[in-house]
Amino acid sequence: MPRSTHIALATCAQIPGLDADDRLLIEPLAARGVTVTAAVWNDPSVDWDAFDLTVVRNTWDYPSHYREFVAWAREVPRLANPASLIEWNTDKRYLAELADAGVTTTPTDWYAPGEVPRLASEGVWVVKPTVSAGSQDTERYDLSWPQKRANAGAHVARMHSAGRTAMVQPYLSAVDTAGETALLFFRGEFSHAIRKGALLNGNQLDATGLYLIEEITPREPSAAELATARKVLAAIPGGAESALYARVDLIPGEDGEPTLLELELTEPSLFLAHHDGAAERFADAVVSLL
Ligand SMILES: Nc1ncnc2c1ncn2[C@@H]1O[C@H](COP(=O)(O)OP(=O)(O)O)[C@@H](O)[C@H]1O
Numbered sequence: 001m002p003r004s005t006h007i008a009l010a011t012c013a014q015i016p017g018l019d020a021d022d023r024l025l026i027e028p029l030a031a032r033g034v035t036v037t038a039a040v041w042n043d044p045s046v047d048w049d050a051f052d053l054t055v056v057r058n059t060w061d062y063p064s065h066y067r068e069f070v071a072w073a074r075e076v077p078r079l080a081n082p083a084s085l086i087e088w089n090t091d092k093r094y095l096a097e098l099a100d101a102g103v104t105t106t107p108t109d110w111y112a113p114g115e116v117p118r119l120a121s122e123g124v125w126v127v128k129p130t131v132s133a134g135s136q137d138t139e140r141y142d143l144s145w146p147q148k149r150a151n152a153g154a155h156v157a158r159m160h161s162a163g164r165t166a167m168v169q170p171y172l173s174a175v176d177t178a179g180e181t182a183l184l185f186f187r188g189e190f191s192h193a194i195r196k197g198a199l200l201n202g203n204q205l206d207a208t209g210l211y212l213i214e215e216i217t218p219r220e221p222s223a224a225e226l227a228t229a230r231k232v233l234a235a236i237p238g239g240a241e242s243a244l245y246a247r248v249d250l251i252p253g254e255d256g257e258p259t260l261l262e263l264e265l266t267e268p269s270l271f272l273a274h275h276d277g278a279a280e281r282f283a284d285a286v287v288s289l290l
């Protein structure tokens, strides 16, 4: 590694100094000879060429600047995760590819603009956009109620008029009891996992307005969860090692099997504060990439 290595951690204008969890990376990186600058991804004054590496971290406003964000990722000379992965991963249609690769994923109906949604007449369902972060524009509806069905239809119509594709999924109700398990991998190696409480129960937005406030606790993943997560990683285009970080979010399905809700390769919260050594392992992974 060259002396005085300098990397950027990319963030958004709402959090220019980085999220508290990501600030935990600064010291372990410094201890490894890596200087960190927090840089706002769409700040035109930043010279991305000046950094040995740019790591995408808190760019949580990208869904409302999607094209610009993907174009930015392609322009940055040395980016983690690479632009090709970001492009693939920021649109949740990758879930269909992973299902084809044999991963148990949340059953999903997809409705592009112009397509009329066929909503069920009962049960609890989730409506959300294919491009989203922080649970933005994500709602649950009990479709047994005519008013809720109308609201769900209006939600899809709103996304369509903004040119967005809508996803409709059964609400995986085990999230209310078991929660969601997020497994973190750095360059393909498992680091740690956390439990995230259910989010669509009237949770409040964070002060930045970028994400719903989450209830996080450390968790040991089950053997079945680890196995599912490894299967997901194996299906990453370019291989698991090409991803500096990967987060696999699982909720038990109807049959209790770990079911993929989301694979996060773009700007996942890493939940470093919840496990000793997690920030150091991430710093090691960064150094190995440099
Ligand atoms: N099908 C579903 N069943 C249960 N909860 C869901 C479902 N889809 C989304 N959620 C809830 O909404 C949150 C955000 O949805 P997610 O698909 O992870 O999108 P993102 O995190 O990219 O905004 C999840 O963490 C989960 O709590």
Ligand SMILES: [Mg+2]
Residues within 6 Å of the ligand: 134, 135, 249, 262
């Ligand atoms: Mg999520």
